[in-house]
Amino acid sequence: MTSISNEYWAMRKDKIRYGFDKAKRMRVCYLFLLPYAILFFTFFILPICTSIYYSFTYYNILEPPRFVGMQNYVNLFLQDEVFMTAVKNTLVIAVITGPVGYILSFLFAWFINELPKWPRAIAVLVFYAPSIASAYSVFLILFRGDAYGYLNSILLQFGFIDSPRLWLSDPQYILPVIIIAILWMSMGTGFLSFVAGLQGVDKSMYEAGYVDGIRNRWQELYHITLPSMKPMLLFGAVMSITSAFNVCDVPRALAGYPSTDYAARTIVTHLFDYGFSRFEMGYASAIATILFLIMILCNKAIQSLLRKVGT
Amino acid sequence: MSVNNNIPQGVPEKKPQKYTRADALHDQMVRLGEIQEVKEPINKKRFAITALIILLIIVALVFVANWRIGVLEDIQLRLSNGEVINELPFDSEYAPIYRLIRLILYVGGGIFLFYALITLLAPKRRKPNRSFWGDLGIYIMLIIIAVAMVFPLVFAVSSSLKPLDELFRFPPRIFPQRPTLDNFSDLFVTLSQSYVPFSRYLLNTVFITVVGTFGHLIIASMAAFVLAKYDFPGGKTFFSIIVTALMFSGYVTGIPNYVIMSRLHMIDTFWAIILPAFAAPIGLFLMKQFMEGLPTALIEAAHLDGAGEFRIFWSIVMPNVKPAWLTMIIFSVQSLWNNSAATVIYSEAKKTLVYALQQIQAGGIARTGQAAAVQVITMIVPILIFVFSQRNILETMASSGLKD
Numbered sequence: 175m176t177s178i179s180n181e182y183w184a185m186r187k188d189k190i191r192y193g194f195d196k197a198k199r200m201r202v203c204y205l206f207l208l209p210y211a212i213l214f215f216t217f218f219i220l221p222i223c224t225s226i227y228y229s230f231t232y233y234n235i236l237e238p239p240r241f242v243g244m245q246n247y248v249n250l251f252l253q254d255e256v257f258m259t260a261v262k263n264t265l266v267i268a269v270i271t272g273p274v275g276y277i278l279s280f281l282f283a284w285f286i287n288e289l290p291k292w293p294r295a296i297a298v299l300v301f302y303a304p305s306i307a308s309a310y311s312v313f314l315i316l317f318r319g320d321a322y323g324y325l326n327s328i329l330l331q332f333g334f335i336d337s338p339r340l341w342l343s344d345p346q347y348i349l350p351v352i353i354i355a356i357l358w359m360s361m362g363t364g365f366l367s368f369v370a371g372l373q374g375v376d377k378s379m380y381e382a383g384y385v386d387g388i389r390n391r392w393q394e395l396y397h398i399t400l401p402s403m404k405p406m407l408l409f410g411a412v413m414s415i416t417s418a419f420n421v422c423d424v425p426r427a428l429a430g431y432p433s434t435d436y437a438a439r440t441i442v443t444h445l446f447d448y449g450f451s452r453f454e455m456g457y458a459s460a461i462a463t464i465l466f467l468i469m470i471l472c473n474k475a476i477q478s479l480l481r482k483v484g485t
Numbered sequence: 486m487s488v489n490n491n492i493p494q495g496v497p498e499k500k501p502q503k504y505t506r507a508d509a510l511h512d513q514m515v516r517l518g519e520i521q522e523v524k525e526p527i528n529k530k531r532f533a534i535t536a537l538i539i540l541l542i543i544v545a546l547v548f549v550a551n552w553r554i555g556v557l558e559d560i561q562l563r564l565s566n567g568e569v570i571n572e573l574p575f576d577s578e579y580a581p582i583y584r585l586i587r588l589i590l591y592v593g594g595g596i597f598l599f600y601a602l603i604t605l606l607a608p609k610r611r612k613p614n615r616s617f618w619g620d621l622g623i624y625i626m627l628i629i630i631a632v633a634m635v636f637p638l639v640f641a642v643s644s645s646l647k648p649l650d651e652l653f654r655f656p657p658r659i660f661p662q663r664p665t666l667d668n669f670s671d672l673f674v675t676l677s678q679s680y681v682p683f684s685r686y687l688l689n690t691v692f693i694t695v696v697g698t699f700g701h702l703i704i705a706s707m708a709a710f711v712l713a714k715y716d717f718p719g720g721k722t723f724f725s726i727i728v729t730a731l732m733f734s735g736y737v738t739g740i741p742n743y744v745i746m747s748r749l750h751m752i753d754t755f756w757a758i759i760l761p762a763f764a765a766p767i768g769l770f771l772m773k774q775f776m777e778g779l780p781t782a783l784i785e786a787a788h789l790d791g792a793g794e795f796r797i798f799w800s801i802v803m804p805n806v807k808p809a810w811l812t813m814i815i816f817s818v819q820s821l822w823n824n825s826a827a828t829v830i831y832s833e834a835k836k837t838l839v840y841a842l843q844q845i846q847a848g849g850i851a852r853t854g855q856a857a858a859v860q861v862i863t864m865i866v867p868i869l870i871f872v873f874s875q876r877n878i879l880e881t882m883a884s885s886g887l888k889d
Contacts, residue, residue, distance in 0.1 A: 459740060462737050
């Protein structure tokens with residue numbers, strides 16, 4: 175018994191020593207990594223850690239942080255009704271724009287892939303332009319609340335409504351308008367990755383598939399294209415989760431900040447409110463931590479779901 | 486590139502038609518009766534020119550018809566006002582006929598345009614598993630969605646060209662009737678009157694963008710190089726942390742970042758924007774994935790020739806990953822150019838261009854025209870960059886997949 179465990183520990187030691195030797199031999203690699211690693215640690219890892227730490231404290235920048243235990247989280251879930259609205263809005267936006275944007279960007283990338291070279295380049299530009307231009311303020315004019323707004327004037331002319339609707343101030347309409355604007359901008363980095371990945375799928379696989387009895391494009395999509403696109407699908411999923419949960423600029427620009435009745439409040443705008451307007455950094459950190467946890471969990475779930483695709 | 490080098494110069498010779506595997510498969514399918522033989526393919530260039538001429542003729546005819554209708558309506562109006570006109574034009578009675586012709590031209594032109602587009606877009610040889618009706622449906626859908634995607638952008642541009650009275654017109658029109666550049670010139674007047682000169686804002690943004698992008702390129706490429714090409718303890722773990730970090734947006738880390746910056750005494754300096762930009766995970770991620778495609782033999786050969794690690798990185802790896810660094814530059818420029826930095830920079834003289842423009846945009850109803858001009862200026866820069874680098878970006882994105 176003891177001999178086995180001794181052997182085991184000897185092996186572990188060897189392994190560790192081997193690792194150290196290797197690290198010593200490869201020390202130039204660490205030198206290359208060092209500048210990036212320092213900056214990455216300072217501005218990406220450290221903030222996450224301090225955010226978790228501050229979330230257990232009361233901290234207003236002027237005084238040193240005071241430990242308050244779970245108080246922030248208790249307040250957040252039991253007393254802050256606005257936070258609950260924010261969570262509800264964020265989930266509604268994420269559940270609609272995330273999957274829909276993701277599926278649409280894959281489908282359009284797939285359709286565009288069939289076009290000849292020049293029309294394809296133009297189509298990629300047309301679909302990607304809204305997301306790089308991030309010109310969501312155009313929706314301020316399109317959905318303007320008076321009769322000069324586009325939607326209002328069209329609806330008035332055709333007699334669907336008899337007075338202009340306040341699309342961006344009426345709590346009833348704010349969320350749908352924001353969802354439309356976000357969907358319009360959802361063909362982002364993931365879409366580009368899909369377009370490029372589809373170009374790289376081995377053409378002979380399609381011919382082989384034809385010989386093996388695949389008879390239409392949907393079968394081809396399911397049996398050949400999707401399995402060979404899996405890496406891009408995973409990358410696109412990370413990107414669309416990020417953009418689905420970090421909704422902040424669009425509601426702030428369109429619905430105002432704060433919006434009527436908090437109808438457009440999302441987790442991130444709530445965080446901004448407490449962090450940069452009220453300087454309650456501890457409370458804001460608790461919000462950030464929760465958002466971060468939601469995103470990590472969501473990512474894990476989707477990655478395991480996507481691994482099953484086409485296998 | 487150099488396939489036709491063996492052809493003697495001066496002898497005009499047609500490029501030999503390649504008989505690819507797709508062609509072979511197509512012929513096989515024709516023989517088996519699976520698909521119909523495609524008719525002699527049309528000459529697309531000639532077809533495009535002919536179609537363009539026909540369309541131009543149709544447009545010209547529509548213009549003529551519109552002109553005549555306008556003249557006749559004018560005469561009608563004057564007659565109904567009781568004026569006496571001595572010389573009536575010969576076609577004074579033909580107005581309904583002109584209207585009919587115009588309608589026919591509209592419908593016919595539309596159908597012809599659609600036919601021409603379909604013919605030009607159709608692939609020379611239908612790929613296996615593709616039906617004509619399916620392709621047609623997809624094309625129509627793509628065209629409709631593309632119009633919907635482009636509409637807000639077109640609208641943004643056209644409203645920046647509208648004079649103030651047309652911006653508040655009921656019912657609003659998509660295209661301006663008297664386009665002007667007044668909004669842009671007004672914008673420059675406003676900017677030149679501001680407390681801090683406009684050039685200062687521009688200089689700040691350019692400084693942040695150039696320094697941030699350059700540093701990011703060097704630092705992240707160095708890290709990407711060792712992560713992609715060497716197997717050292719901790720490398721894989723580090724990369725998986727970076728993949729998770731793709732999800733950290735600036736919002737989640739914003740507040741602790743602010744505290745860290747203030748501890749480092751970097752609040753209200755450009756470094757508060759530039760240093761985090763150096764470490765942007767997306768750039769490192771794309772670069773690493775692209776570098777994995779480089780043959781390892783290249784690096785080993787350089788090792789055997791006695792080149793040091795840094796030499797290999799600088800003169801062998803970097804020149805070979807040009808598409809990736811263009812992509813990195815573009816992503817970095819995009820995020821830095823649009824960075825308003827409102828939370829970390831307080832002094833007016835250090836504010837960025839986007840911040841100044843947003844202040845103008847927030848100026849209310851009176852500045853509606855200028856706000857539209859601002860919108861166009863901020864969106865045109867990233868779009869132009871993308872137009873010129875699309876090929877390189879797509880080449881890089883092809884390796885962007887997340888492997889298990």
